[in-house]
Amino acid sequence: MSDLSGYTPERTDWGRLALRWGLFAILGLFALWYLAPLFVMLTTSVKTLEEIRTGSLIALPREITFEPWAKAWSQACSGITCEGLRPYFFNSILLAVPSVAISTVIGALNGYVIAQWRFRGADTVFALLLFGCFIPFQVVLLPMAKMLGLLGLAGTIPGLMLVHVVYGIGFTTLFFRNFYVTIPADLLKAAKVDGAGFLRIFVSIFLPLSVPIVVVSIIWQFTQIWNDFLFGVSFSSAGSQPVTVALNNIVNSTTGVKEYNVDMAAAIIAALPTLLVYVVAGKYFIRGLTAGSVKG
């Protein structure tokens, strides 16, 4: 290493400085543009209906009320029932958590087999699974409805779970396969010589290595499943609707006055879990996406 202690900048480079501040200004502008809707949603959700009618859209609330939040959570009407988002929120949790877990575990096993236990036709299987990622949702709607009917799962949460797991496996397999393919083949060989079997090697050696990619898979799958509307609206019945469908129903129930504050609060409540997942695990997400070879 060369010694830099004697280094002093000769002069300030004004051109570079201007460029840098220009860049910050543009970035700041974009950030504002992006955050403006969130700001409007947050402020509107704590305003009274009276204030919304008379005030400006972008003004700060004169007095803060959490009444709309409470209403959105437990009293807002969707269609004929007025239970708020709460039961549907729990439907979504009941749907998303097992779906994410199951699709992640299957994806990890698939990736492990395809990347490390090379079998005849492994590449073809992987290509087909990958193709599954690109099948548009609309294409599978009718066959899937027929399938769920045959299985007796139509309109139930387990049925919706099955749909999400099947649809998610392509992505989770892709994540894990690409992660495991960077792990040197010698590791598997060493474990085989040590006497470990298929599952033992997976659980003791590969899974502990996989934290970053597990996080990627969880965030991806959770966001997909939580935010899904099409499958939710197609394959659920009155009692089993996920939160996105309920949100739509609340916002579109046109009985009396349009309660913008309640709608905004409901939208934020419906979005909170995905935000939370990002805040908690976001740094792993970046790390996992850029995870390269594992030094060992």
Place this chain on the structure above:
Amino acid sequence: MAPVLTIKNLRKAYGETVILHDVNIEIEEGDFLVLVGPSGCGKSTLLNCIAGLEPITGGSVAIGGREMTKAPPKDRDIAMVFQSYALYPTMTVAKNITFGMKVRGVDAATQKRKLEEVARQLQISQLLDRKPGQLSGGQRQRVAMGRALVREPKLFLFDEPLSNLDAKLRVEMRTEIKRLHQDLGASMVYVTHDQIEAMTLATKIVVMKGGVIQQIGAPSEIYNRPANMFVADFMGSPAMNLIPATVEGGRVAISREGDEPILIDLPAGASLPRDVVLGLRPEDIVEPGARHGAHVVPARCKVEVVEPAGADTYVVSRLGGAAVTARLSAETQARAGHPLDVAFDLGKASFFEPQTGARLN
């Protein structure tokens, strides 16, 4: 006692591509067998076949007298050290070493005893709580060896274990492996592309090329009586001089550009075809008067390049159209562009058939 490893007519192919042709190897208890050859010669594949990590297409493998052709690696009573070390990244050094014992259900007390024993032997006791990522290359190498040692297997397998280390460390670890072999009296199969490693470590060398065994023998045999021109060229540094020559009336003639050919009397009783390639180690071209006997022939050569290497000086000349290197003492008076008197010691000369490369004498 049954041989430690017997490989009979082993064949390995991926579809139409044949990687290993009809390999036959046998090693005894305590042998240090080195598989050496250029990259792509099939030596690592052969090692994987011995380990059971690659299924073989034909032939058989027996370890310790027991048929192992179809047995999985864990049943073969082997331990393996890999080029990349292949340490389990999320486990501590101690867990890395004991993982195999844990899998085999060895009781905790024995695990602990063996771990301490091996750690002491390899001087890694202070590293046991670290993860592989916190270790230097040399330390990882030791841990990888420790993982193999605790197994106390019938056969150790090494897959280019030193090629990721820097030159100095490589020489140190080479000595250490040799010492380990002597101390344990264990049987080993060692893959390398480095012919010096092969010569220094082996009790028995297998030279391979293109999936075919070129020669099996003790290091001295491989060095002094190479079976063909490939082995002659591959083993030894600098390589053996391979000089095109003609045989006439009991004498070998080596042509020289712009000069009379060098004529050398053949050893009595040798019968050779007309065209041959004379193989001569650089150390068998010496200063005149350094060696005596009927097989020492003086000659004057024009020096092209002089390469001092410290202890020796390599002098390159041109004979029979080929560059010829002599290993002379550091005090040599050779100067580039000037003639130099040398002597050819044909006592250990090899003769090869120019087309097939096979040894003739």
